[in-house]
Amino acid sequence: MKIYSFPRGGLSFDDPTVPPRNFSVAAFLPALSVIPLVQHPGGRAAALVSVGDTVKEGMLIGRGKNPDMANVHATVPGKVIRNVEWEDSEGRFNEGFVIRMEGSFERLGKKEEKFPHDGIGQQELQRILTDCGIVEMEGSGRPVAEILSGFRGVGRPQTLVVRCVFDDPWLAADYVLCKERYQEIVEGAFITAKSGGRIDRVVFAVSGREREIGEAMLSEAALYDIQSSLVLTGSKYPQRNYRELELVLRNYGKKEEVELGALLVLGPATLAAVHDAVKYRRPILERYVAVGGSALARPQVMRVRIGKRIGDLFEECGGFIGHPYHIAVGSPFSGRTVRNLDEPVTKDSYAVFAMLKSQAGHHPERDCICCGECRRVCPVGLDPEELYKRIIVMRRQMTQPAPQGAVTQDAARSALQGGAPFSVEECHGCGCCELVCPSSLPLSDMIIGRNRYD
Numbered sequence: 001m002k003i004y005s006f007p008r009g010g011l012s013f014d015d016p017t018v019p020p021r022n023f024s025v026a027a028f029l030p031a032l033s034v035i036p037l038v039q040h041p042g043g044r045a046a047a048l049v050s051v052g053d054t055v056k057e058g059m060l061i062g063r064g065k066n067p068d069m070a071n072v073h074a075t076v077p078g079k080v081i082r083n084v085e086w087e088d089s090e091g092r093f094n095e096g097f098v099i100r101m102e103g104s105f106e107r108l109g110k111k112e113e114k115f116p117h118d119g120i121g122q123q124e125l126q127r128i129l130t131d132c133g134i135v136e137m138e139g140s141g142r143p144v145a146e147i148l149s150g151f152r153g154v155g156r157p158q159t160l161v162v163r164c165v166f167d168d169p170w171l172a173a174d175y176v177l178c179k180e181r182y183q184e185i186v187e188g189a190f191i192t193a194k195s196g197g198r199i200d201r202v203v204f205a206v207s208g209r210e211r212e213i214g215e216a217m218l219s220e221a222a223l224y225d226i227q228s229s230l231v232l233t234g235s236k237y238p239q240r241n242y243r244e245l246e247l248v249l250r251n252y253g254k255k256e257e258v259e260l261g262a263l264l265v266l267g268p269a270t271l272a273a274v275h276d277a278v279k280y281r282r283p284i285l286e287r288y289v290a291v292g293g294s295a296l297a298r299p300q301v302m303r304v305r306i307g308k309r310i311g312d313l314f315e316e317c318g319g320f321i322g323h324p325y326h327i328a329v330g331s332p333f334s335g336r337t338v339r340n341l342d343e344p345v346t347k348d349s350y351a352v353f354a355m356l357k358s359q360a361g362h363h364p365e366r367d368c369i370c371c372g373e374c375r376r377v378c379p380v381g382l383d384p385e386e387l388y389k390r391i392i393v394m395r396r397q398m399t400q401p402a403p404q405g406a407v408t409q410d411a412a413r414s415a416l417q418g419g420a421p422f423s424v425e426e427c428h429g430c431g432c433c434e435l436v437c438p439s440s441l442p443l444s445d446m447i448i449g450r451n452r453y454d
Contacts, residue, residue, distance in 0.1 A: 170350075
């Protein structure tokens with residue numbers, strides 16, 4: 001079976017500090033949970049409880065009032081003992097509740113009621129997903145109901161893409177999830193497809209190295225009455241990015257003479273959450289998390305309650321074997337630095353790692369040596385070195401006073417482009433250039449920062 005891959009750039013790598021992908025283990029239930037009122041890039045949910053209130057497992061404690069906001073639920077039963085506020089490493093302000101676990105569980109260890117979903121309409125699906133606070137758990141963190149609402153207006157044909165592309169070893173939790181819950185993921189995909197009312201096909205996009213997962217999903221898909229197919233992709237990073245994934249899917253469609261039309265791309269954790277919400281009316285109470293790094297004694301893929309503190313997770317993995325030099329949530333490519341071990345696991349926390357200084361890969365920044373490695377790995381054919389240097393010049397022009405007045409943004413933008421056959425707008429921040437740069441220059445951060453500035 002042909003493997004489709006993007007044609008240029010990218011990286012292939014392994015990381016021995018990633019937890020084994022054999023199975024998941026259940027993390028201990030947290031005695032204290034920190035439940036943020038913002039667990040995604042959208043706005044803050046309105047608090048529905050106060051200090052001193054008793055909450056139940058799965059109880060709604062924060063309501064999203066706008067489409068970009070998501071409902072927030074208590075993930076354990078207990079008492080709200082205080083409000084907390086903190087600022088993360090990216091400057092985002094967070095606030096939430098601390099819940100002390102006590103009392104009985106409503107769902108854990110009990111048989112849950114099943115709800116029929118045959119014939120459910122799109123409006124009803126979106127209402128259920130909104131009520132359960134379902135967000136995109138592997139990507140933007142946007143509420144899934146908002147994503148489906150925006151997709152409804154595109155023309156036909158439409159294809160739902162189940163993205164099981166493992167181009168980064170730190171996606172270990174999603175890999176284990178696909179092995180352990182592939183039936184629920186497939187059912188969640190067809191619930192989404194049928195409820196959308198306009199989706200004609202489901203495509204399972206799976207890394208070629210994990211072909212057995214794709215074949216198991218395709219076999220399960222035979223139970224449903226929507227066309228489905230398996231597309232094997234390359235495993236080079238950043239194959240799972242929308243741009244690179246769409247490229248290989250369009251090539252597949254052309255070769256197989258299949259008109260895919262508009263693409264709705266969702267990952268396995270999101271589709272499993274859709275399944276649980278629609279079939280059991282269950283909000284996102286836990287998620288699979290890869291907990292690892294060279295500073296940990298025993299890396300593991302764990303099923304973790306939302307709100308569990310990161311420091312507690314590290315303790316369950318045997319604690320630190322040395323001083324952790326770098327702690328972050330996500331992948332080393334694009335992860336967010338953790339400042340405080342009391343920060344909680346949230347709905348989009350697919351990995352947490354702690355690295356020793358010898359493996360952290362942090363080196364002093366030096367002058368560019370014009371080696372060209374950044375150009376070699378760029379998947380969209382940019383020249384990160386040249387863009388970086390032009391941005392430095394542009395920023396100097398913007399900050400230094402000029403005799404004839406300040407340089408305008410348009411003039412600075414024109415100077416940045418300088419007639420080059422590429423644009424900063426093409427960069428999607430995959431970070432390949434920074435990873436290979438021997439001078440440790442912040443190439444991707446600088447280019448993406450320029451995009452934000454404009």
